[in-house]
Amino acid sequence: MTTPTFDALRGQLLDAAAALADGPDALAGILSGIVDDVDRALRERMEIFPVCHHSPASALAMARRLREKQPKVIYMELCEDMLPLLTELRNCRLPVAVQAFASELDGFPQDWAPLSVVAPITEASAEYQAIAYALDTPGVELVLVDRSTDHVFQWQPRKDKTAETAVAPEGEELPEAPPEDADLHGDAVGVEMGDLRPRFAELEQHLLHHGKVRHWSEWWDQYVEQPLGDADYDTYRQVMVLIGSLFRRLAPGAHDRVASDEERERYMWTRMRQHLAATGADAADCLYVCGAFHAASRVDEFGLDGADTYEISPRTATKWHYGLIPSSHSAIEAQFGLASGSVSIAAAVFGKSLTRTGVTPYRLEGQQGSGAAPKKKAKAAAVVSPVSRQVADRLSGFLARPPVLDTLDEDELLGWSVEIVRLARRNGYLASTADAIAVFETSILLAGMRNRARPTPYDFQDAAVTCIEKESVPGRRDVRRLCEIMLGGDRIGQVGYDSLPPLARDVHDRLTPLGLKLEQRGVQRALLDIAARPELGRCSDVLWMLRYLMPQAAVRPIMGERRLGETAIQESWDLALGTHQRELIELGYEGITVEQVLEQRLRRSVWGPQATASVALRAVEDATLYLRSRRFADELGARAVDLLAAERTVDDAPEVLRRARRLLAHYRATEPVLPGWLESFVKAGYAHYCTLLPNAFVDEETGTRQVAAMLGFLFSMESLALSLGCDRTQLELAVAQSHPTTPAKTALLWAAQHQLGRMSRAELRERCAELLANPLVLPAYPQYLSGFVQALEPVPALAGFVVEAISEAFAKLPDPVLLPWLPTLITTLRKEGGDHVGLLVREAGRVFPAGLAALDSWTPPWSAQPAEPAATGAPRAAAGPVTALLTAHPEPTDALAALLGCPGPWQQPDPEPGTGPVHDLLRRHPDTATALATVATR
Incomplete structure (x- = not known):
């Protein structure tokens, strides 16, 4: 059913379509359908307020309409489970984002974790005006009716998880590098009311081309924001619904997106009817705030009289955490694919519109970063139902009227030109008064070329880049970025102390003795003289745990370190907790204190599917360092024993050896007896590596470093293992059963046999001499040396022999053989034995003479030694x-x-x-x- 309100407009559009297409066709249906959508939205008994996100015109119209209508119930397109957090906005400085976060999933694939949804809120937005009005006006109820955050992921497959995060369309000029603070939202999925943008790429390109603009934000500002800034309410509603209907009908190839939008619309209308039925509220006292795209909905559930057959699916068992995180204009632009600086310009335009029109905006009482909103004690206007009043056709006049050309404001443009030159000079540009004049004149020229009398901020940006930047950027900010800072700046929000989760507040309280403003952005230096002020030791504990849990840039030690068995006297830290407030807030979703979160993460790491013995040993070390909990360390150590026994590979053997040695030395120095789990670990490791040793020697996938670490564990832990009941025969049999095929592992086996007393050093010398004398084996000699270098891990006493073997090679090989052979030797030693080069250098420094003068008469100590007796045969006991x-x-x-x-x-x-x-x-x-x-x- 249609009303005669828009018959004249409908007829004009149909006649135009017939003339253009030479007869009725799809164009006529689209144009007629757009008018029907507008008519349907305006005839709905519940007043629909269409908006566009971060639109100054929408925010201004919302402030006007709220003061005129004074609604008692506001239905808003925002995730329904975020409602309890909105009252915390008064403790924050906008912009901030309402966040839902889940790290432990139940009902979603585990590889999706963590899930995060954010809804950013700025002061120059229609949704904030409605929230401030509802929360500060007695008797007004705010109801969020959009899908829950759980349904956001229920309705989208993994490949579409970021479908709501807009991507910069083709043709837009966005900065090559992301602006400062553009990652405040992380990788969260962004939801925002009023996503109004063409989903037909050809249509957008057509509008940009004929509008003579560079990107969509500039087109919207020139052709929608400016005309609607001073328009009356009926004109505003009709134009916004018209645009939403146009973009909705011209969306080829976006069937999945349209289906998701229609699902949301069914959800929202179902929730509104349920609320009206439960509370008995009068539809005339309600206001439905949604995106203009949804205002032009054609689903059967649309309206209070729509179908009531939609069933809302239940949520999963995933536990969601909610909080507020800081946001910024650049973060919003980056997440939703807006042009750089568009949100800042929108905020500046909103401020100027308030000054020009005299409209008093709504602000939450006590809102940080803004003065208290003046209380206007004017008599409320009578509420008029949209059904009872006659809606006039405002679209015909709006579409037929040529755009109003604002007169040039020379004072404003001149101020911009002077200020941008001043900023440019401070950032290293060689700008002068002549550049200011050039920017002024070029701005007017560009505006004239684009059919507007008054230069917009976008015209001014282009003129400044052309006249000042030229070919190079001397600093870290280009001229376009400086224009954004000058026109409004990248305003960065902050979550107030009272709205922080318990963990974040606890961190701030425990770091109070430092005397720093931790909520302040930027880097602050904290000096801890623990010897003079022992109470700072507790601050040090918190900082080291935050260092473990948060990004390195948030908490960075400058002086001081935490190691087993060491106690700090003085420390120095660079803290940026205010800059990384989002990470600290998300940390609060995992627990009440940092100790609880750290314990949960350590426990999760050792019981996870990818846990290994080395991971468990690291967890034991971290628990000892940061939590100082012997009980928890014993629990993790027992898990390390189980993991070691279950391993079938030796890939982590070097890490296991390094951490086991460190923990063993720590407990021997600090405890009267070793922990039971460590003794069990040594026993299990001795048996485990003895069993796997023969196979590791012949396995091609097992490296020399891993085999050397196995032998290092067996030889260094041998005395403790034997005292605990292990049998040395097991090790001897494992070495006897090993038959390596590669040169490096063969050298490792010889070193093991030498350590066991089965091969003397003289025999090692003889075998090395045989290798040097065999021209067929000579190319592989560097690999043998690599094996001997790796053997320093289990047999460090061989350092002198390795120096001897390398020296003999240099002494005996002729230059035609040695020179081509050197690159292979160097690369092999660097790759395989880098950790032991220091030991070799020290040994060589001890053996070789200190000066060149003594080198001529120097005799290698291994040449001066008498020959050793053979392992078998008659003794030479006659003399000697x-x-x-x-x-x-x-x-x-x-x-x-x-x-x-x-x-x-x-x-x-x-x-x-x-x-x-x-x-x-x-x-x-x-x-x-x-x-x-x-x-x-x-």
């Missing part, structure tokens, strides 16, 4: 160091002779060399002499 050793220390020989039944004057010299009872005894039992000789030559 063995005889001298036995003569100087006869007690072992006397005891051995007594056991063998050969008493005699052993200390008397033999009558002749090579004769006598001593030599007879040694010839009959050569093993003892061989062993003693080996020890003596070491």
